[in-house]
Amino acid sequence: MAIFTSASQPVRRHHAASRATRTLSRLLIYGALLFWAFVCLFPIYWTVTTSFKSALDVTQGHLIPWLDFQPDWKGWRSIGLSPDSILGTSTARAELVSRFENSIITSLGASVLALVLGSLAAYGLSRFRYKFGWMRNDDILFFFMSQLILPPVVLALPFLVLYKALALLDTRFGLILLYTLTVLPIVIWIMRDQFNSIPVELDEAAFVDGLSIWGAFIRIVLPLAVPGMVAAFILSLVLCWNEYFFAALLTSTDAKTLPVMVASQTGSQGINWWSMAALSTAAIAPLVIVGILLERYIVSGLTTGAGK
């Protein structure tokens, strides 16, 4: 509209038009951002609210608590985590707690093991030159990274037979070994980048001071590599926590992890929406919290090697 009225003043018209397009593009940008934020958050919101709904609220598609429906602890009561049932005994809660424990132990164990093995290998690959037969540093790195392409199905069945022979089926230790394998390439990748960014002069100064190779590594270099270690650790934690395929095949009763439990509940007929929703909420809550609090480290872990 400004175009017609200010035709005699070309300069101002230009300004007004550019301001209009600027506002429009702002609007578009924020519109798109809000739309995608909605896409990301709605499923989580839906799950959390559904855990407080009764059957009627679910079927009528009520969405907003207190306005649409009266929230109730129904879903949480069914897994024994509502205020009135938390002190009593509950088999559902006992199972959830034991699965939670399994998930925590396997993912922590695997992440720690992968971090130890991976950091050592990454430091070696970053500082020394190796030669195993025809394999040089880059070949060794490629050997580690190539484990990433192995689809879980290839390993799953041999492992099933192998674990049966080793009496490792349905044990946390067996899962830890496998999970370590799946995250080891990622840890090595992140840690090598981290060690490469630490000046080699520091090691040399440590040698001059009379430290051995391992002394320099542990006392000088490792403390400087903590940011990378945190990033690698959290990333492997997330990956192990969410792993389903191996856990579904290799565990049955004792070492079942949380995703397996969630999956086995969805498979049953006549799903109790509220209790499934409560269970899903409980399963994703730790990672949502980790994601919000430690986003910086996750991003820095993911983007290792990008933009170089």
Added chain:
Amino acid sequence: MQNSSPVADDRHHKLAPQRVLVSRKNAGRALVVLASAGFLLVLLIQILHSIGATTAGYTDWRPVLYAYLVWAIAFGIGQVMVRGERGQRALFLFPAVLFTVAVVIFPTLFGIYIASLDWNLSSFEGPHFNGLNNLIGLFHDDYYWNALRNMIFYTLAVLGEYAIAFGLALLLNAEIRARRMFRVVFLLPLMLSPVAVSWMIGKSLMEYRFGPAATLARDLGWDNPAFFAFPWVARLSIEAMDAWVSIPFIMIMLLAGLQAMPKEVLEAAKVDGASGWQSFWHVTFPLMLPVSVTVLIIRIIFKLKLADIVINVTAGGPGGATDTVSSFIYRVYRDRSNVGYGTALAMFYLLMIIAFLTVLLRLSKRWTQKVA
């Protein structure tokens, strides 16, 4: 992954000349020999025991695992004793290498052996050799080829994910308020376990009767919003869920690339009078090509493992329309207990992945070099 630059020479320490005592050397060698002999002995006893030649032995193979551990430790100590400082350096790499060999190389070789067996866990006869029969059976298995065709669709869909993720990365890179908040929110789907997502989206949001997505689809004029009843719709629904989980990953990588881009180039394009679209297409996109190729390849590698969502939402249905190779093999094993055949399918799939990725890496090298 192809970004890994060769390690510059000056990073490496010079070997300090150091003499290792002869007696220490010999002791080290003796230790390694002794440990190896011990390990082989345990292995031999167990093999003899399991084929029934001797009664002495253990009920399971766990002791072999312990023997391997002891051997690995002795081997490491021996290395340091024999090779001195050089051994200390090798010690950094050994744990990871020995671990990977034990848990990857051996099972893979073992898998090739299983793949040649006719072995059904639910049948009473044990495994017996049937040569290439599994391989021949695979070529006549329509469901397997159907799953492979689906993989082509899923892999191509990565391009769609990439386009959306690029758009989001550009949005986050624009001058906006609350950038950090949006970044956290956009990252959240990546944190969630695919199994939970299967329920949250696949089984409840998209539920035919009450799911909000179905209600929305009805309001928009789709009378019969069955997301998992028709082959193409089901495939797209599965892909949408997987995209929801993995777009954040692509987005974060691209965002890092965008932020590392030199600002001057874009400013120069602006001065030259390039429009937003032109400067994206002629400046940003080409500059982002190396990062793009890297992230696409990583994403494809992970896409080829897609299984969790399919297993939990559709179990491959309707009529195998959403099956991935992994979910199909999972069912071959779970429902039919056909270990031998399932492993043969997996091995064949692995070979195809290796061939495909080799070609892809070659091609991508050419693309990225053209720009650089």
